[in-house]
Amino acid sequence: MENLKSYLESGILEQYVLGDLSIEERLEVEKNAVKYPEIKAELIEIESALLNYAIANAIEPSEALRNKVLNSLEKTEADVRPIYAASPKSGQFYKYAFAASLALLFISVVLLINLNSKLNDSYTQIAVLQSGNQRFSNQVNYIDEELRDTRNALHFYQNQAAYKLVTLKGSAKAPAASMLVAFNPDEEEVMIDLSSLKMPSNDKEHQYQLWAMVDGKPVDLGVFDSESDSTGMKKMKSVKNAQAFAVTLELRGGSANPTMDQMMAIGSI
Secondary structure (H helix, E strand, O other): OOOHHHHHOOOHHHHHHHOOOOHHHHHHHHHHHHHOHHHHHHHHHHHHHHHHHHHHOOOOOOHHHHHHHHHHHHHHHOOOOOOOOOOOOHHHHHHHHHHHHHHHHHHHHHHHHHHHHHHHHHHHHHHHHHHHHHHHHHHHHHHHHHHHHHHHHHHHHHOHHHOEEEEEEEOOOOOOOEEEEEEEOOOOEEEEEHHHOEOOOOOOOEEEEEEEEEOOEEEEEEEEOOOOOOOOEEEOOOOOOOOEEEEEEEEOOOOOOOOHHHEEEEEEO
Protein backbone atom coordinates (compact mmCIF):
# COMPACT_ATOMS: atom_id res chain seq x y z
CA MET A 1 0.00 0.00 0.00
CA GLU A 2 1.52 3.29 -1.14
CA ASN A 3 0.30 5.47 1.75
CA LEU A 4 -0.42 3.29 4.77
CA LYS A 5 -0.46 6.24 7.19
CA SER A 6 -3.19 8.05 5.27
CA TYR A 7 -5.24 4.83 5.19
CA LEU A 8 -4.91 4.39 8.96
CA GLU A 9 -5.97 8.01 9.57
CA SER A 10 -8.86 7.99 7.08
CA GLY A 11 -11.44 6.79 9.63
CA ILE A 12 -12.42 3.72 7.63
CA LEU A 13 -11.13 1.37 10.34
CA GLU A 14 -13.34 3.05 12.97
CA GLN A 15 -16.30 2.70 10.61
CA TYR A 16 -15.45 -0.99 10.17
CA VAL A 17 -15.49 -1.61 13.93
CA LEU A 18 -18.77 0.29 14.29
CA GLY A 19 -20.33 -1.64 11.38
CA ASP A 20 -20.94 1.42 9.20
CA LEU A 21 -19.34 0.05 5.99
CA SER A 22 -20.92 -1.70 3.06
CA ILE A 23 -20.13 -5.36 2.34
CA GLU A 24 -17.64 -4.43 -0.37
CA GLU A 25 -15.87 -1.95 1.92
CA ARG A 26 -15.73 -4.47 4.77
CA LEU A 27 -14.16 -7.09 2.47
CA GLU A 28 -11.56 -4.54 1.37
CA VAL A 29 -10.65 -3.75 5.02
CA GLU A 30 -10.41 -7.46 5.89
CA LYS A 31 -8.19 -8.07 2.87
CA ASN A 32 -5.87 -5.22 3.88
CA ALA A 33 -5.79 -6.38 7.54
CA VAL A 34 -4.54 -9.81 6.47
CA LYS A 35 -1.96 -8.23 4.20
CA TYR A 36 -0.73 -5.44 6.53
CA PRO A 37 -0.07 -6.18 10.25
CA GLU A 38 -0.29 -2.46 11.01
CA ILE A 39 -3.94 -2.40 9.94
CA LYS A 40 -4.77 -5.47 12.01
CA ALA A 41 -3.10 -3.94 15.06
CA GLU A 42 -4.97 -0.69 14.58
CA LEU A 43 -8.29 -2.56 14.42
CA ILE A 44 -7.52 -4.32 17.70
CA GLU A 45 -6.58 -1.01 19.33
CA ILE A 46 -9.81 0.69 18.13
CA GLU A 47 -11.93 -2.18 19.44
CA SER A 48 -10.13 -2.06 22.78
CA ALA A 49 -10.66 1.71 23.09
CA LEU A 50 -14.37 1.42 22.36
CA LEU A 51 -14.65 -1.45 24.82
CA ASN A 52 -13.02 0.59 27.59
CA TYR A 53 -15.36 3.51 26.87
CA ALA A 54 -18.38 1.25 26.97
CA ILE A 55 -17.30 -0.27 30.30
CA ALA A 56 -16.69 3.15 31.84
CA ASN A 57 -20.15 4.41 30.87
CA ALA A 58 -22.12 1.20 31.22
CA ILE A 59 -25.47 0.73 32.98
CA GLU A 60 -26.34 -2.93 33.42
CA PRO A 61 -29.52 -3.74 31.41
CA SER A 62 -32.22 -6.07 32.68
CA GLU A 63 -31.56 -9.82 32.33
CA ALA A 64 -34.38 -10.36 29.85
CA LEU A 65 -33.38 -7.46 27.61
CA ARG A 66 -29.69 -8.41 27.74
CA ASN A 67 -30.37 -12.03 26.74
CA LYS A 68 -32.60 -10.92 23.88
CA VAL A 69 -29.94 -8.62 22.45
CA LEU A 70 -27.07 -11.07 22.93
CA ASN A 71 -29.04 -13.86 21.24
CA SER A 72 -29.66 -11.55 18.32
CA LEU A 73 -25.97 -10.65 18.15
CA GLU A 74 -24.91 -14.31 18.21
CA LYS A 75 -27.06 -14.98 15.15
CA THR A 76 -25.54 -11.97 13.38
CA GLU A 77 -21.97 -12.88 14.28
CA ALA A 78 -22.39 -16.28 12.60
CA ASP A 79 -22.54 -14.53 9.21
CA VAL A 80 -19.46 -12.33 9.73
CA ARG A 81 -16.11 -13.54 8.46
CA PRO A 82 -13.34 -12.89 11.03
CA ILE A 83 -10.18 -11.17 9.82
CA TYR A 84 -8.19 -12.38 12.80
CA ALA A 85 -8.58 -14.74 15.71
CA ALA A 86 -11.76 -13.91 17.60
CA SER A 87 -11.10 -12.15 20.86
CA PRO A 88 -12.95 -13.40 23.96
CA LYS A 89 -13.66 -9.76 24.61
CA SER A 90 -15.77 -9.35 21.44
CA GLY A 91 -18.99 -10.48 23.08
CA GLN A 92 -18.25 -8.27 26.06
CA PHE A 93 -17.67 -5.33 23.74
CA TYR A 94 -21.14 -5.57 22.26
CA LYS A 95 -22.59 -6.20 25.69
CA TYR A 96 -21.05 -3.08 27.18
CA ALA A 97 -21.59 -1.03 24.04
CA PHE A 98 -25.30 -1.74 24.32
CA ALA A 99 -25.21 -0.90 28.03
CA ALA A 100 -23.44 2.37 27.24
CA SER A 101 -26.14 3.18 24.69
CA LEU A 102 -28.75 2.65 27.37
CA ALA A 103 -26.77 4.92 29.69
CA LEU A 104 -26.64 7.69 27.09
CA LEU A 105 -30.36 7.26 26.40
CA PHE A 106 -31.13 7.50 30.12
CA ILE A 107 -29.01 10.64 30.48
CA SER A 108 -30.76 12.20 27.48
CA VAL A 109 -34.18 11.49 28.96
CA VAL A 110 -33.16 13.00 32.31
CA LEU A 111 -31.83 16.11 30.58
CA LEU A 112 -35.03 16.48 28.57
CA ILE A 113 -37.14 16.14 31.73
CA ASN A 114 -35.05 18.77 33.51
CA LEU A 115 -35.25 21.09 30.50
CA ASN A 116 -39.00 20.66 30.30
CA SER A 117 -39.30 21.40 34.01
CA LYS A 118 -37.25 24.58 33.63
CA LEU A 119 -39.36 25.64 30.66
CA ASN A 120 -42.55 25.11 32.68
CA ASP A 121 -41.08 27.17 35.51
CA SER A 122 -40.24 29.92 33.02
CA TYR A 123 -43.76 29.88 31.61
CA THR A 124 -45.16 30.12 35.14
CA GLN A 125 -42.93 33.09 35.94
CA ILE A 126 -43.97 34.79 32.69
CA ALA A 127 -47.65 34.23 33.53
CA VAL A 128 -47.12 35.72 37.00
CA LEU A 129 -45.37 38.75 35.51
CA GLN A 130 -48.12 39.20 32.94
CA SER A 131 -50.76 38.96 35.66
CA GLY A 132 -48.87 41.52 37.73
CA ASN A 133 -48.57 43.81 34.72
CA GLN A 134 -52.31 43.49 34.07
CA ARG A 135 -53.13 44.37 37.67
CA PHE A 136 -50.79 47.35 37.48
CA SER A 137 -52.39 48.43 34.20
CA ASN A 138 -55.86 48.15 35.74
CA GLN A 139 -54.75 50.27 38.71
CA VAL A 140 -53.30 52.90 36.40
CA ASN A 141 -56.52 52.97 34.36
CA TYR A 142 -58.58 53.32 37.53
CA ILE A 143 -56.43 56.18 38.83
CA ASP A 144 -56.53 57.87 35.43
CA GLU A 145 -60.33 57.60 35.30
CA GLU A 146 -60.62 58.88 38.88
CA LEU A 147 -58.44 61.88 38.08
CA ARG A 148 -60.41 62.59 34.91
CA ASP A 149 -63.74 62.53 36.77
CA THR A 150 -62.26 64.75 39.50
CA ARG A 151 -61.02 67.26 36.92
CA ASN A 152 -64.46 67.27 35.31
CA ALA A 153 -66.08 67.93 38.68
CA LEU A 154 -63.63 70.77 39.36
CA HIS A 155 -64.38 72.30 35.97
CA PHE A 156 -68.12 72.05 36.64
CA TYR A 157 -67.95 73.71 40.07
CA GLN A 158 -65.75 76.49 38.70
CA ASN A 159 -68.25 77.18 35.88
CA GLN A 160 -71.60 76.29 37.41
CA ALA A 161 -73.31 79.33 35.89
CA ALA A 162 -72.66 78.00 32.38
CA TYR A 163 -74.38 74.66 33.10
CA LYS A 164 -78.03 73.74 33.10
CA LEU A 165 -78.84 71.06 35.68
CA VAL A 166 -81.40 68.53 34.52
CA THR A 167 -82.85 66.02 36.97
CA LEU A 168 -83.89 62.75 35.35
CA LYS A 169 -86.67 60.93 37.19
CA GLY A 170 -87.47 57.25 37.08
CA SER A 171 -89.97 55.83 34.60
CA ALA A 172 -92.69 53.30 35.37
CA LYS A 173 -90.07 50.58 34.81
CA ALA A 174 -87.76 52.04 37.49
CA PRO A 175 -89.78 54.54 39.58
CA ALA A 176 -87.02 54.93 42.22
CA ALA A 177 -84.36 55.82 39.64
CA SER A 178 -82.92 59.33 39.43
CA MET A 179 -79.78 61.10 38.23
CA LEU A 180 -78.44 64.57 37.56
CA VAL A 181 -77.22 65.72 34.13
CA ALA A 182 -75.17 68.92 33.72
CA PHE A 183 -75.45 70.49 30.25
CA ASN A 184 -73.35 73.39 28.97
CA PRO A 185 -75.02 74.62 25.73
CA ASP A 186 -72.22 77.03 24.84
CA GLU A 187 -69.44 74.40 25.03
CA GLU A 188 -71.83 71.56 24.06
CA GLU A 189 -70.66 69.61 27.12
CA VAL A 190 -72.67 66.96 28.94
CA MET A 191 -71.68 65.42 32.29
CA ILE A 192 -73.47 63.15 34.73
CA ASP A 193 -73.07 63.44 38.50
CA LEU A 194 -71.88 60.02 39.71
CA SER A 195 -72.35 60.92 43.37
CA SER A 196 -76.12 61.41 42.89
CA LEU A 197 -76.61 58.44 40.55
CA LYS A 198 -79.48 56.18 41.65
CA MET A 199 -80.14 53.47 39.09
CA PRO A 200 -80.97 49.77 39.47
CA SER A 201 -77.85 47.60 39.30
CA ASN A 202 -76.98 46.43 35.79
CA ASP A 203 -75.33 43.06 35.05
CA LYS A 204 -72.14 42.42 33.08
CA GLU A 205 -74.05 42.01 29.81
CA HIS A 206 -75.83 45.38 30.00
CA GLN A 207 -75.08 49.07 30.47
CA TYR A 208 -77.09 52.25 30.78
CA GLN A 209 -77.06 54.56 27.78
CA LEU A 210 -77.69 58.29 27.91
CA TRP A 211 -79.64 59.94 25.10
CA ALA A 212 -80.27 63.57 24.19
CA MET A 213 -83.49 64.53 22.43
CA VAL A 214 -82.66 66.93 19.60
CA ASP A 215 -85.58 68.05 17.41
CA GLY A 216 -87.50 64.98 18.47
CA LYS A 217 -84.70 62.53 17.59
CA PRO A 218 -82.51 60.58 20.06
CA VAL A 219 -78.76 61.25 19.98
CA ASP A 220 -76.33 58.82 21.60
CA LEU A 221 -74.27 60.37 24.43
CA GLY A 222 -72.45 57.25 25.63
CA VAL A 223 -72.82 54.47 28.20
CA PHE A 224 -72.21 54.09 31.93
CA ASP A 225 -72.72 51.60 34.76
CA SER A 226 -74.96 52.01 37.77
CA GLU A 227 -72.08 51.41 40.17
CA SER A 228 -68.83 53.36 39.99
CA ASP A 229 -65.83 53.72 42.27
CA SER A 230 -65.69 57.39 41.32
CA THR A 231 -67.83 60.15 42.86
CA GLY A 232 -66.89 62.87 40.39
CA MET A 233 -68.47 64.04 37.16
CA LYS A 234 -68.37 61.71 34.17
CA LYS A 235 -68.05 63.50 30.86
CA MET A 236 -70.29 62.16 28.09
CA LYS A 237 -70.36 62.84 24.35
CA SER A 238 -70.90 66.39 23.12
CA VAL A 239 -74.27 67.60 21.84
CA LYS A 240 -75.93 70.89 21.00
CA ASN A 241 -79.55 72.04 21.00
CA ALA A 242 -80.63 69.29 23.40
CA GLN A 243 -84.20 69.67 24.70
CA ALA A 244 -84.30 66.61 27.00
CA PHE A 245 -82.30 63.66 28.25
CA ALA A 246 -83.25 60.01 28.75
CA VAL A 247 -81.64 56.78 29.91
CA THR A 248 -82.28 53.27 28.57
CA LEU A 249 -80.84 49.88 29.50
CA GLU A 250 -78.96 48.39 26.54
CA LEU A 251 -76.53 45.57 25.78
CA ARG A 252 -73.01 46.39 26.95
CA GLY A 253 -71.39 48.84 24.58
CA GLY A 254 -74.61 50.60 23.71
CA SER A 255 -77.10 50.60 20.86
CA ALA A 256 -77.58 52.68 17.72
CA ASN A 257 -81.18 53.34 18.73
CA PRO A 258 -82.84 53.40 22.16
CA THR A 259 -84.85 50.40 23.32
CA MET A 260 -88.05 52.19 24.27
CA ASP A 261 -89.44 49.45 26.52
CA GLN A 262 -86.20 49.71 28.55
CA MET A 263 -86.61 53.42 29.31
CA MET A 264 -85.36 53.91 32.87
CA ALA A 265 -85.33 57.70 33.42
CA ILE A 266 -86.14 60.93 31.57
CA GLY A 267 -86.01 64.67 32.16
CA SER A 268 -86.55 67.88 30.19
CA ILE A 269 -84.41 71.02 30.20
